[in-house]
Amino acid sequence: MSDIAEPVDEFFHRTVAGWSAHPATGSELADDLLALFDAQAGSRHLDLQARQLGKQGKGFYSIGSSGHESNAAVAAALRPTDPALLHYRSGGFYVRRGHQVPGQQPLRDVLLGVVASADEPISAGRHKVFGNAELAVIPQTSTIASHLPRAVGLAFSLGRAAKLGVTSAWPDDSVVVCSFGDASANHSTTTGAINSALHCAFQGLAMPLLLVCEDNGIGISVRTPKGWIESTYGNRTGLRYFTADGSDPVECLSVAREAADWVRRHRAPAFLHLRTVRLMGHAGSDVESGYRSRTEITTDYQRDPLLGTAKSLVDNGILSPDEVLARYEAKRAEVARIAEEALGRRKLSSAAEVMASICQNRPDVVERRAREVPPQRQEHFGAQLPEDEGPLTVAQAINRSLAEELGRDPGVIAFGEDVSRKGGVYGVTRGLRKKFGATKVFDTLLDEQSILGTALGAGLAGLVPIPEIQYLAYVHNAADQLRGEASTLSFFSDGQYRNPMVVRIAGYGYQKGFGGHFHNDNSIAALRDMPGVVLASPSRPDDAAAMLRTCVAAAREDGRVCVFLEPIALYHTRDLHEPGDAEWLAPYPAPGEHHVPIGRARQYGDGSDLTLVTFGNGVPMSLRTAKRLRERGIHARVLDLRWLSPLPVDDLLTAAEATGRVLVVDETRRTGGVSESVVTALIDGGFTGPIARVTSEDSFIPLGAAAYHVLLDEETIETAALKLANG
Secondary structure, X not given: OOOOOOHXXXXXXXXXXXXXXXXXXXXXXXXXXXXXXXXXXXXXXXXXXXXHHHHOOOOOOOOOOOOOHHHHHHHHHOOOOOOEEOOOOOHHHHHHHHHHOOOOOHHHHHHHHHOOXXXXXXXXXXXXXXXXXXXXXXXXXXXXXXXXXXXXXXXXHHHHHHHHOOOOOOOOOOOEXXXXXXXXXXXXXXXXXXXXXXXXXXXXXXXXXXXXXEEOOEEOOEEOOOOHHHHHHOOOOOOEEEEEEOOOXXXXXXXXXXXXXXXXXXXXXXXXXXXXXXXXXXXXXXXXXXXXXXXXXXXXXXXXXXHHHHHHHHHOXXXXXXXXXXXXXXHHHHHHHHHHHHHOOOOOOOHHHHHOOOOOOOHHHHHHHHHXXXXXXXXXXXXXXXXXXXXXXXXXXXXHHHHHHHHHOOOEEEEEOOOOOOOOOOOOOOOHHHHHOOOOEEEOOOOHHHHHHHHHHHHHOOOEEEEEEOOHHHHHHHHHHHHXXXXXXXXXXXXXXXXXXXXXXXXXXXXXXXXXXXXXXXXXXXXXXXXXXXXXOOOXXXXXXHHHHHHHHXXXXXXXXXXXXXXHHHOOOOOOOOOOOOOOOEOOOOOOOOOOOOOOOEEEOOOOOEEEEEOOOHHHHHHHHHHHHHHOOOOEEEEEOOEEEOOOHHHHHHHHHHXXXXXXXXXXXXXXXXXXXXXXXXXXXXXOOOEEEEEEOOOOOOOHHHHHHOOOOHHHHHHHHHHHHHO
C-alpha cells in the first residue's frame, strides 16, 4: 500500500485485511461484480489523486464521488448509447460506461479534466466535467439540477424526432438517464422538471426518462430529513419508484436493471432512489468535522459501496481479501501513472483558444441557407405566397416567416403557452397548427423552465426548436436555462454538443391601455451578456421576417442560441406619421431576394447633421423625431441596430462618422440598458464626436398612463437632439 492520505482509504485496507477467504460459489455475477469493483476503485482513486493534485497546486477540482460509486451499477444497467446527464458525483458511472466502449480511457479523461489539460476529450480543459460524445455523456456543469429540464426535453424529443423523420444521435429506443443529489431534489428546477415529465406521461406522450436520485442525506452541511425522498417520490402518481441500498452491489445491479428495463419498455418516467453516503466531505476545501461528529463520519465508512462490492467478491469466493487489496492497489498505481502523464499535457494557451468553442460563426453558410427557396412553398402557402399578399404588419410577417421555416425543415418545431390552438396571445402563431399539425406546433404547460428545457433537449435530438416565452418578464423565471445551460454547452463540450434554438419573446413597453411590470418590461440586460448568444430586435415587418429566417438558419447550421425579441406595441401597428398612412406596413421579403446578416444595422435617410442610434420602439419614435427636426433645418439619419448582440459596430461607426454627432435613443433603462454598450463601442472604435443618450428611467413600468412617466418619449428625444445638433 502506498501513501495513504485519507481515513476512508485506511479503513478500507484495514477492514478487507481482516476478512477470511471463502471458497468459490460459482456466482453468475462474478463478471459483473469484478467490472463493478474496477469502476468503483477507479473512481475512488481518481478522488484521492484529485485531492493530492489539489494540495500540490496542480489540480483544480476536488468534488469527489466517494460514497456514490454505486452509480456504476446504473451505467452497467444501461446501454452506452443511452444519453446521460450526470450529477457531479457520478465518477463510478462514468468509469463503468467508459469500460463498456472499446478504446475509451475514462480514468485518463477525468484526470485530464482535473489538471485542466487542453487534451481533455470533452471540454478541452475549460472545466472538469463528466462528458464524452463517444460515450453519450452530455457534459453538465450545474450543481443544483439545472440540467433536469434539458433531460426531460431530450426524453420528450426522442419520440418527436422519430415521428418527424428527423435523424437523431440517439437510437429510437434510448433511455435518457439523469442523476442528481437529494438536496437538489428540493430545488424548484427539479420539482418543475419532474412535474413536466409526469404531465407529458399523463397525456400518453413518450417520456423514457430514468431519474436517479443519489441520496447521501446531506447537501454540503444541510441535512435532508430522513425518509424525505421516499416520502416525496415513493408514491407519486405516474412515477414508477425503485430504491436500492448503495452499499449492496447485488441489489444495486438488480434494481438498476429492473428500472432501466422498465423505462425502456414502457417509455415512461421512473425514479431510482439510490441510498448512498458521502465520504471525504463535500469537497477538498470542506471541513466536514465542523458540522458532523466524528462518530457520524466514521459510521458511514461501513456503508462504503466499494467495501460492499469487495465483500461480495470475497463472500462468493471470486477474490480473496489479498486479491481484493492487490486489485485496489493496482488501480491506485494505474491512476497515479496516468496522473503523472496528464500533468505533462498541454494547457489552453490563449484567449482565442479558450473562446473558440463558444459558438460557430459561418455567415456565408447561414446566408446560403436563409436564401434557399423551399421547393414546397407553394404547397404550404397555397395560391397566394406571402410576398403577394401586399403590405403586412410585424405580427403577420413573423407568422409567415414561421410558416416558411416550419415548411422548409421537418426538424423545425414551434411551441409554448397558447401558441397552438389559440395562436398566441397576440395571434402571431395563428393558423400554424392547422397547417403543420400538432407534432410541429404544440402547446406546453405554463412553466418557462420546462419550455426552455424542452428546447434544450430538442436541439440535442436533432430538431430546431422555436419556443415562445409569452412576455419578456417571464423569461427571468428561467434565465438560467439560457445562461447556465444553453449558452455554455458548446463552450464546455469544445463544440461537440450544440443548443440550436430560436427563443421568441414578446417584450418592451408602450402597450396602450395594457401594462404593469409583467406585461410591459424593458429590462434586457440579462439577455445581453451571455457569450455567443444572438439577440435580435426587429422593429419593421420586413426585417422581422428576414431576421427570423436568419436566426433559424444560424441555429440549424451553426447551432446558435438566438433570442428573438419582438416589440409587442409594434405587432399590429400600421401607421407611422399620420393615421391611415400605412407606413409601418411592409411587403414580405421572399427568401431568395432579401437577407439580413447577423450584426448588420439598417439605416433610414442620409442626413449629415446627426445620427439617431436606436432599436425596437425607438425606431418609429426616432423616425418621427427626424421628420420634425428636418422641418427645423436639422437633417438626421436613423440607424436601427436590429441586433443587440452582437452589436453592429462597423455600421454604427460608419453612421457616426458620417454626421459627427450621435444621439443614442434607448427605450430600456439608463442603468444596464443598451445605450451604455453603444456609447462604449463608439469610444472603443475611436469616435471623437459628441455623444448623448436618452433612455427610459431606472424604474419598473407601472400600470396605465403612469407608464409614460418613466418610459422614454419623443419630446425627450427631440429636446436632446436639438441640444446636440446646436451645441
